[in-house]
Amino acid sequence: MSTSNISRRHFLRAAGLTGTALFVGLYFPSNGEEAKLATASAAETSDIELNAWVHIDTNGKVTIFSHRAEMGQGAFQSVPQIVAEELEVNLKDITIRFAQGDREKYGNQVTGGSSTIRGSYKNLLKLGASAREMLIMAAATKWQVSVADCYAESGHVIHRPSGKKFHYGELVEAASKLEAPKDIVLKKRSDYKLIGKPLSRQDSPLKTNGTAVFGLDKKLPGMLYAVVERNPRLRGKLVSFDASAALKVAGVKKVFKVQTGVFQTFRDGVAVVADSTWAAIQGRKALKIEWDDSGFEHMSTAEIYRRQNDLLKNQEGLSAKKQGDPDEILALAAQKLDVVYETPYQSHSAMEPLNCVAHYQEDKIEIWGPIQAPEWVQDYICGQFKLPKEKVVVNMTFLGGGFGRKAFMDYPHEACLISKEINAPVQVVWTREDDMTQGPYRAGISYRCQGALTNGQLSALKFKMAGQNIGHWMGAPKDQPNRSTTEGFLAPYYESIKNVSFSDIPFEIPIPNVWWRSVYASTNGFAYESLINEMAHLAKKDPLEFRRDYLKDERSRKLIDKMEELSGWKEKKNGEGFGLAITECFATTVGQVVKVSRKADGKIKIDKVWAVVDCGWYVNPDIIHAQVEGSVLMAYAAATIHQITFKDGLVEQKNFYNYLMPRISDMPKVEVHVMENDENAGGVGEPGLPPFTPALTEAIFDLTGKRIRKLPFDMDNV
Template identity: 45%
Template structure:
């Protein structure tokens, strides 16, 4: 992964691109070949220079005055269509309504194009600012030459360069030709944050109108001439294979053209099925319904949720891999004045994006064109090239808007299916998953079991702490392991082994639990389960020694001032110390992991045994908030998704199959079920941090802690029903 936060620029220049409408200035970066230091290099290149293929344009200014800002990070609702261009526009000194935003096609020359890990803004922040600043300085220098005055006597504003006296001005388009002949500054001066006009402001998202009026193209909207629709019957038992097939009735359905074997490549795993191809989607689905398939399930139909969690509990009795330890936990715990122990069980979950998986692919000999709503276009490009054994340069991957990702579209199995079928059919093929396919086929968020122990001294100070995480391995399931003795996924310990809490004697264990279900990263990954256990147990410790949950947490945070400040901020914004109405309970939780840091305070009322979530206060420290409105929307969305996972349904397995199949038995939160949610952003001028994921993990433990405060009943298993507590 390219670390754009530390990107260095050796030389910066504008380039002349005569393939555009007349003279144009294009500013971008080239990434060095693999194996060399990962730093961006800007070169003076024209259309005749062979290395121009390696240039990734971010800013294109034409002589006509047209300004194009390239978006290299897919838009899936998280706001990259606004945040990425606005960083460029801020330094370039243009308004967003003065530019055209264009989605880049997948290409290794853009470096990391993936959207995941809440890394889009924080990973591109400095790179995009440098590009915009260099462009601005070159245009100012061109204007200064034209007027024969020092550049210091000029300034840029809204697509023009002015003299400070206000007597003269030139548009960027008028300056293009002269600017293209100038050497760019080696270290462009970035704007002082106090002068930001766009960053930190609630700038409207330009994609919203297109999504409302239907002109935004999502993957499911794509149509190309001669396209066939594919609906695939996949093995209901994971890893099963086709034993016998009778496709006579399917081929008799009007509109059905072919019935083909299907191959779903999910990283190191390959799943099998049968695809019905037709000239319309309805016919493909109807043909699929009448396929007669006998499956060879081998022994894969033995998996059941009950036996799975029994195995998890048995594994928790062992040590597994010690991920991190300090001091002597065993001795200190044995001698502790007060001991607390608990086991928490967390379920498997489906991603359930509103737009089911889909891709259009057209393989023609040694060339391929793809249209897909993918989160990882550059990664998918490499996989398709390897799969087809053709150069990546022969593949065009068009990126569409994404109707929800949540980690599901970090996997490109629908792309591989479409490519596989198109090659066989010798035609463009559109693969569309049904809702049931999306729900039952995975990959799933792995369920986990957490076994925790704590020892406290006579004063109530925590002295010993252990958190064992029993979990299937997303990493091993998808990619295998170089070390056959190590199958654990260290991601399962995120936020735990680097916890802000300072306890002198700790032991954190990671125990691998083998499963046969396909596994995948879910929004906030393992933290969506382990944070519930960890922060709920911290609350149990505080209750055991009669201490206020916020004060107890603050007492354990020393060096991590970021989390101390966030917790203090939360207490203030939630009025934590204010007396609550009779029958109310409140709960708090915080979490810090690879994506960032956030926290929740939840208020629950208990009226004659009937529980109601009265209010949720969410706080996030995301550094500089590029668009505060979007930050709030993301935290609200993460909070609602966390509520759904805590209060609605789980994915369970019977006889090797997923039981839940659609929104009737894997329910979403409805708008009338959402309590008031307040979002507060900790003021900061630090570089941006993650937003999309941090707002999810702390919600469930804060809710569970509030329920305990209101009822005295501890929630140790999700999901749970508020009406049955």
């Protein structure tokens, strides 16, 4: 890794943190070793790039730089809660700021894959503990006493025998001259005061009093506003446009063509720039545009799934994982299933529409916005504009939802192109219609799932998926299977089921697809766990007991026991349907039980959902509960309420009037239980979504005898 000397004084001035301070951070050695600790003073005399994490000023105020985005998943609470635990400070004394995009300083900054805590919690603990120990050493030196006689509490270092104490601000100057300790002893979980507690979120006041800055809140002097009329079919080309009427709209300044990068291709569009977003939208309505949409297929939904089903029947696909010989077992088995499951395309539809502010200035570009992947944006913009990394500055704001869509690079790229053309800062805003009709989307995928029983035992499983591969859009070799083909399937099954295979059948169409909450586990989970449920019934076994037979590791056993205990699984009554599913993604396993019954009018209702989460080490149970509850509702909507459909290559849904959102009355009662263990941390923002739908459809089968294998379905017409 190429590194350069960092000036402590320059960094603190740029960050608005001036004066004497203790500044402890991480740096990434060029030899590929794990991140190491250092102070700013040490960094100033060394050839290292210091990762900005913890800063303590002379007033004892603590500032933390968050390298990940906050889009509702709780980073603004969890990160300071971790640091405050080992630093021994009150949460109210901590300020958290967004770090700028910079892979060399911060490593991976992508807020996705439920990775913010699981990828950094150990370093955060070490940072807090290191700063605490340096402050204790500084106090002991001042008092000329043993370090062992001193301890830290509530932002103070206290001398145990005498009761004397310093607040941290009085010690930072001396502490900043010390070397970061090399060996740190972290607290035992039993000694935690903050971690593991359901503490109130630090960003809630900001979001309720209006001080939180989202992308749409960002304003710059002289900033203009833009919207873009984009080709409604990704690969279509602009033939001509007439802007005469648009330029007559009050406030419209300029109209011109833009070509925005979308994976390996470019989307044609016409930008309308004005002195307000409203004027830009009115100007766009007045445009007259001719598109050339020849040379590529204009797909419709029915054709997409017809092709996928043909592929599942006639092709084996690319092998993603195989053990044993499931084909031989399936050929000989007397008891077997061969079924197809279909899942729909979905929009991300984050409540905050896409937007971005960019300011192009000859040899420098600065960006502000709701961005999930700042270093990806920095890399992409550097490549497109031929600029070195230090000339492209990416600033994160709060995100009003992201779900994977705001980790993409197209909307920042578009803002940079427009700013360069008009030679001024600009805010580009996507309307809801833009967002819903342009994508990229969660891909709709079809699965052929086969299972065999031999002597009543599950002896073989074979899964084939046919759907678009995000990796191929990003340039991955076409002869490689989707690396997420097995996502969602529980690893312990491989120990007890000796014949298992997964394959991916390449399926490419000109409709862009990208990550969506829990990515491929969101569709895989429905297919794979639905087959497990169907195999249980083929074996004439209770679905929960059936899983016990094949999930024999201790963590799975304890999770199943807790699911049974919480839900009262063995106490089912007449007129009740129970279903369950267990999936794993991003190092977290979630089991869910869904209970349904019929309302007085005969329609099915969800009575309750029980979710058991095994995410290993965790920070804040309230955040876990909130993420699982949100995941359940998002999964419910994707399974029963909305889908993206296509006709002649055009998206049929335009806004929330025909891409319906769930209502408060749709939210089922959800009880969440978090398992306690000492395993490494897993993610919590996404794993709560995949198990809900197969548990729901199994519950409906338990109540009605009707199998649901195609999504979405109408709860009122089951």
